[in-house]
Amino acid sequence: MIRFLLLTFISIYGLHPVHAQLSIGPKAGTHVSLTRFAESDYRASHTSYIVPGYHGGIAANYKANKLYSIQFEFLYSRIGRHVVRTDPYRSRVTNRSSYHYINMPIMLRLSKHKAIRGNHLEVYMNVGPSFNYWLGGSGRIASSEIEENTSMNPMPYDIHFNESQGSYINSMYVAHPNRLQMSLDFGGGVLFDLGFSNHIFVDLRTSLGIGKTYMGEKNGGDFGLFDYTENLEAVNHIFAVSAGYSRDFDLRAIFVKGKIKRR
Numbered sequence: 001m002i003r004f005l006l007l008t009f010i011s012i013y014g015l016h017p018v019h020a021q022l023s024i025g026p027k028a029g030t031h032v033s034l035t036r037f038a039e040s041d042y043r044a045s046h047t048s049y050i051v052p053g054y055h056g057g058i059a060a061n062y063k064a065n066k067l068y069s070i071q072f073e074f075l076y077s078r079i080g081r082h083v084v085r086t087d088p089y090r091s092r093v094t095n096r097s098s099y100h101y102i103n104m105p106i107m108l109r110l111s112k113h114k115a116i117r118g119n120h121l122e123v124y125m126n127v128g129p130s131f132n133y134w135l136g137g138s139g140r141i142a143s144s145e146i147e148e149n150t151s152m153n154p155m156p157y158d159i160h161f162n163e164s165q166g167s168y169i170n171s172m173y174v175a176h177p178n179r180l181q182m183s184l185d186f187g188g189g190v191l192f193d194l195g196f197s198n199h200i201f202v203d204l205r206t207s208l209g210i211g212k213t214y215m216g217e218k219n220g221g222d223f224g225l226f227d228y229t230e231n232l233e234a235v236n237h238i239f240a241v242s243a244g245y246s247r248d249f250d251l252r253a254i255f256v257k258g259k260i261k262r263r
Contacts, residue, residue, distance in 0.1 A: 020251040021063045023199065027073070028056035029242025035081045038214060038233045045087035046231070051080025051096075055103070059244055066113055071126055075103040079236055081139075085228070093228050094154070097139025105130035105185045120193035127186040130207060134179040134215065136161070139172070145227050157223070168224025174216055174232065181235070182213045197248035205242070209235020 035048045057075035064070075078098055085093040107128030114121045142154035150169070157172050165173050187205035194200060214233045221230025 022060060022249045022251055023063075023246040024058065024060040024249070025199075025244055025246035026056070027059045027075075027201075027203070027242050027244025028054070029203070029240055030054050031077070031079075031238050031240035033079045033081075033236050033238045035083060035234050036209065036237050037231055038211070038235075039218070042218075042231055045085065045090075047084045047086050049082040049084070051082050053078045053080050053098075053238075055240065055242065057103075059246065061109065061246065067111060069109045069111065071105070071107040071109045071128070073103070073105045075105075077101045077103050079238065081236075083231075091144045091227060093141070093143040095139060095141045095230065096154075097137055097159075099137040099159075100135040102133040102135060103130055104132070107185060122191040122193075123188070124191065125186075125188040126203075126205070127184075129210075130183045130185045132181045132183060134177065134181065141172075141223060141228075143225065143228060145225050155223075159221075165222065165224075168222075171223075172230060173222045174220050175222070176220060177216045177232070178214055181215065182210045183207045183236070183238075184210055187240075191246075199246045199248070201244055201246065203240075203242045203244070205238075205240045207236075207238040207240065209237060211235065 031053050032050050033053055034050050037043050037046065037048070055075050055077035057073060060072045062070050062072070077100075079101055081095070081097045081099065083095050085091075105128060107126040109124050109126050111122050111124040114123065137159045138157065139159075140154040140156050146155050147153040155170065157170050160171055160173050161177050161179070162175065163173060185205055185207045187203065189201055189203035191199050191201040214235060216232030218231050218233040219229040220232035223229070
């Protein structure tokens with residue numbers, strides 16, 4: 001998929017005159033996420049719930065022409081997980097956690113421009129990969145085993161990567177994490193022209209975790225419990241809504257003429 005998108009980008013910029021226009025600005029929004037486990041048997045005995053979250057950062061768009069452009073983003077996101085073991089033959093376990101990520105989507109954008117009552121409007125579609133780096137996280141886990149052995153139920157915990165296992169109190173150890181994960185992002189939005197090279201936009205996006213780029217191993221999250229380990233052989237599926245502001249810069253004018261040219 002990455003090779004196909006790379007060849008598409010090269011073809012677009014090789015066949016079409018480059019406008020050398022860069023739009024950049026902040027964006028932020030909210031999303032809902034769902035954990036998707038790899039094994040169907042595990043999904044049958046564990047229920048995963050939709051969890052709200054939020055994200056924000058910087059978005060940049062580099063235009064080849066009015067039709068094609070490349071969208072780059074650098075975002076922080078907080079992604080939730082809520083899993084309940086519902087196996088009737090085993091004790092109930094509830095785990096709620098929040099993960100911190102740096103997301104770096106690189107997407108091809110296809111745009112259509114319209115004029116409504118003299119105002120410029122751009123309707124667009126995006127598609128491309130996102131590289132997502134898992135920073136860490138925390139959570140709360142409740143089970144009968146925790147209740148029998150500690151005074152905390154649910155037990156709050158922090159996630160520790162690649163560390164020697166010390167006290168399991170308030171800790172989940174991940175020995176072999178896959179911290180760099182991938183997803184396929186696609187969606188669209190509307191960009192409104194405010195004049196003087198300023199814009200605001202509204203963006204809708206679906207992000208599907210790509211198979212085999214799991215968070216870790218099936219029994220990868222170790223709480224020191226006999227009866228439960230956290231299954232990290234899973235991906236995150238996300239639907240996001242965001243809004244932002246962007247400003248245009250003419251790169252040719254900046255580097256050739258030494259000044260910013262406004263439209």
